[in-house]
Structures are given as C-alpha cells and as structure tokens.
Amino acid sequence: DAKTTQPPSMDCAEGRAANLPCNHSTISGNEYVYWYRQIHSQGPQYIIHGLKNNETNEMASLIITEDRKSSTLILPHATLRDTAVYYCIVRVGHNFGNEKLTFGTGTRLTIIP
Amino acid sequence: GAVVSQHPSWVICKSGTSVKIECRSLDFQATTMFWYRQFPKQSLMLMATSNEGSKATYEQGVEKDKFLINHASLTLSTLTVTSAHPEDSSFYICSANPPNWGLLRNSPLHFGNGTRLTVT
Numbered sequence: 001d002a003k004t005t006q007p008p009s010m011d012c013a014e015g016r017a018a019n020l021p022c023n024h025s026t027i028s029g030n031e032y033v034y035w036y037r038q039i040h041s042q043g044p045q046y047i048i049h050g051l052k053n054n055e056t057n058e059m060a061s062l063i064i065t066e067d068r069k070s071s072t073l074i075l076p077h078a079t080l081r082d083t084a085v086y087y088c089i090v091r092v093g094h095n096f097g098n099e100k101l102t103f104g105t106g107t108r109l110t111i112i113p
Numbered sequence: 114g115a116v117v118s119q120h121p122s123w124v125i126c127k128s129g130t131s132v133k134i135e136c137r138s139l140d141f142q143a144t145t146m147f148w149y150r151q152f153p154k155q156s157l158m159l160m161a162t163s164n165e166g167s168k169a170t171y172e173q174g175v176e177k178d179k180f181l182i183n184h185a186s187l188t189l190s191t192l193t194v195t196s197a198h199p200e201d202s203s204f205y206i207c208s209a210n211p212p213n214w215g216l217l218r219n220s221p222l223h224f225g226n227g228t229r230l231t232v233t
Contacts, residue, residue: 034221035210036224041204041209041227041229042123042226042227043117043119043206043225043226043227044206044208044224045224046221046224052227080223087156100147100162101147101155101159101208101222102159103149103156103158104156105156106156
C-alpha cells in the first residue's frame with residue numbers, strides 16, 4: 001500500500017494561497033489521491049481527490065505530477081477558518097466493500113492573520 | 114451530499130461502566146462502516162471495520178471483547194466501549210461507505226463529527 005509523506009506543519013498568511021505538498025512515490029496505477037482536513041475536535045472533511053489529472057472544486061485545487069509520485073493541494077485564498085490538519089491519503093485495500101483509508105500524521109496548517 | 118451522524122458528540126462516564134456510540138448514515142445505505150480512535154495531537158487510527166449482517170473485522174491490537182461493534186441495519190452501526198477505563202478516553206470517529214463505494218474508486222468516504230469520550 002502506498003504511503004504518504006507530508007511536512008508536519010506550515011504557516012500561511014491570510015488571503016494568500018496555501019500550497020500543501022505530499023509525496024506518494026509508491027502509489028500504484030489505479031490508486032487515487034485524496035485530501036481531507038480535520039478542524040479541531042471535528043471529524044475529517046473531504047476536500048478533493050484525483051487520479052492523474054489536475055482537479056479543482058469550490059474548496060481547492062489538486063495538482064498531481066506527471067509521474068504521480070507527488071501532489072500539491074492549493075487553497076487559493078486562505079482564511080482563518082482553513083486552519084486545520086490536512087491529510088493526504090492514497091486509497092488502500094483491494095477488496096470491494098472493505099477498502100479503508102489509512103491516515104498519516106498530516107500537515108498542521110496555521111493561517112496567520 | 115452524503116451525511117454521517119454520530120451520537121452523542123461527547124460523553125463522560127465513570128470507570129467500569131459501558132458506553133454506546135451510534136453512527137448513522139442519513140441519506141444512504143452503508144454496508145460498511147469504519148471506526149477510528151484519535152488521541153490528542155495524534156492521527157486517526159483505524160479500530161475496526163463494521164459490516165452489515167456479519168461480524169466486524171478488528172485491527173491488530175484492538176480488543177474485540179472490549180469494543181463491541183454491532184451493524185444491524187444498513188444505516189446504523191454502534192460501538193460499545195465495555196468496562197471503560199481512563200485510558201479509553203479518546204475521540205471516536207466513524208465513517209461510512211455507500212454500497213457502491215468499492216466499485217466507484219473515486220467516491221469519497223464520509224465521516225461523522227466524532228464522539229469525545231472521557232472516563233473518570
């Protein structure tokens with residue numbers, strides 16, 4: 001199962017773009033990259049996911065390198081409410097109906113006023 | 114979008130008592146639910162996979178007799194912490210799969226808002 005590596009913490013000024021990197025060098029061809037975030041004392045919130053193309057939704061953009069060994073989550077205009085722990089996850093498991101997500105340590109993003 | 118509800122959001126109990134936590138999928142049927150535990154400043158750790166109509170699958174090191182899981186319907190899974198001790202104090206989080214989640218590899222998993230258990 002592919003593992004992910006993220007920096008433990010990052011700061012970003014309010015209003016600027018927050019770029020959160022993730023390495024997943026052992027990802028296999030049919031595994032997706034998912035991003036979740038967890039605001040203090042809440043359950044994880046789904047942000048975005050992708051396979052190999054760049055993706056954008058109302059929350060964020062996901063840039064995946066051509067070799068798929070790393071990706072970057074971009075929050076285009078960070079606000080104080082974006083302060084959270086961000087998890088980059090590669091979907092694990094091989095049995096339909098029994099697939100699960102394994103969380104790493106994530107990146108603690110702090111938005112600075 | 115898909116919603117997963119947990120109840121209660123927090124609970125305080127005395128050592129030696131049992132506590133039940135509910136996880137419901139509100140707008141979809143969930144054949145599989147997952148239970149996680151999170152200690153302060155740590156990541157989520159998977160405890161068990163709850164399968165509707167069959168026994169739960171526990172991760173290594175998780176005591177199945179202490180953490181009883183029941184998934185009796187397609188919208189409800191319960192986790193009962195039996196004979197709770199202060200070291201069981203933690204943040205418990207559930208997540209749920211729609212039935213076709215395994216087939217649609219690009220579907221996200223949905224999480225509840227967690228239950229904070231404090232054992233005194």
